[in-house]
Amino acid sequence: MRPTRVRDTGRRRKRTDRRLGEWGGWMSSSGGAGAVYDAYLAALVAGDRRRCWRLIESVVASGASLEVVHQDMIQKALYEVGDRWERNELGVAEEHLASHISEWIMGLLLPHYSPTERIGRLAVISCAQGERHAIGPRMVADAMEVRGWDAIFLGADLPIGDLVRLTRVRRPDLVGVSITTRAQVPAGRELAREFAREFPDTPLVFGGQASAELRAQSADRVHVCRTLGDLAGLLDEVERT
Numbered sequence: 088m089r090p091t092r093v094r095d096t097g098r099r100r101k102r103t104d105r106r107l108g109e110w111g112g113w114m115s116s117s118g119g120a121g122a123v124y125d126a127y128l129a130a131l132v133a134g135d136r137r138r139c140w141r142l143i144e145s146v147v148a149s150g151a152s153l154e155v156v157h158q159d160m161i162q163k164a165l166y167e168v169g170d171r172w173e174r175n176e177l178g179v180a181e182e183h184l185a186s187h188i189s190e191w192i193m194g195l196l197l198p199h200y201s202p203t204e205r206i207g208r209l210a211v212i213s214c215a216q217g218e219r220h221a222i223g224p225r226m227v228a229d230a231m232e233v234r235g236w237d238a239i240f241l242g243a244d245l246p247i248g249d250l251v252r253l254t255r256v257r258r259p260d261l262v263g264v265s266i267t268t269r270a271q272v273p274a275g276r277e278l279a280r281e282f283a284r285e286f287p288d289t290p291l292v293f294g295g296q297a298s299a300e301l302r303a304q305s306a307d308r309v310h311v312c313r314t315l316g317d318l319a320g321l322l323d324e325v326e327r328t
């Protein structure tokens with residue numbers, strides 16, 4: 088059963104949301120946000136997950152929002168790991184370890200931010216069929232939890248038919264699907280067609296690094312929000328209805 092919708096008190100919107108570079112007092116006492124990021128990246132590449140967590144904890148303690156920790160630390164470091172992997176400066180083992188540490192940290196991080204009040208909205212967040220990059224959509228699901236939504240996160244590579252079946256059963260207010268690699272764009276298009284036919288009133292949102300390639304114009308309720316920031320306006324709209 089769906090939870091009853093509760094009005095937003097505005098409390099969670101007041102959460103401090105300073106970018107890393109703006110943390111005045113903390114910066115002067117610790118050598119700066121850039122230094123913490125550099126130390127985090129070095130620990131991530133070295134596979135030192137405890138040091139990674141201590142650094143993230145210091146950022147949390149300084150009042151950064153979940154969005155800042157996600158994007159300015161975890162995401163930024165993973166993009167750098169990807170670039171180094173592409174240049175053959177890091178191997179697949181280091182990249183796998185960096186992914187694992189990032190996921191472990193995200194699990195520790197969420198309880199520091201989850202609001203107690205729920206707003207009675209349900210989202211289903213998944214990777215497209217064939218898509219194995221699951222950290223980005225997990226960030227989306229976690230961010231929605233912090234916003235007060237209930238977010239069901241389904242992880243990597245979900246077959247189209249299974250997402251359709253779950254949507255039929257759970258009747259979410261929004262479905263978000265992540266596409267990082269171009270090879271998965273056709274699966275995204277097929278999913279959009281299925282949704283247009285079966286769930287014309289359920290917003291279907293595509294995001295992720297290759298989502299802009301998806302020209303999902305088959306239905307008015309299909310959206311492409313490349314980043315989490317792009318999604319905020321749509322969530323405001325869904326929450327008003």
Ligand code: B12
Binds near residue numbers: 162182227269315
């Ligand atoms: C870790 C990683 C992997 C891991 C993933 C493990 C895991 N548990 O997720 C594994 C080993 C599985 C992997 C495999 C591959 N990878 Co890889 N991988 C990466 C790496 C280093 C990090 C990915 C990541 O987590 N990024 C951090 C997250 C937080 O960022 P994000 O995904 O962009 O998410 C943000 C936004 O995009 C957005 N968003 C994401 N999803 C959604 C959804 C919605 C609804 C919304 C609104 C927003 C949204 O919000 C998120 C938060 O801000 C990237 C480098 C990179 N640039 O990302 C390469 C990268 C993505 N991989 C790449 C490649 C080539 C591959 C492989 C093809 C390699 C191979 N030959 O096997 C396979 C493909 C597998 C597949 N079928 O999907 C390339 C992709 C190039 C391209 N343009 O296609 C990259 C860019 C590396 C590079 N520099 O070349 N990879």
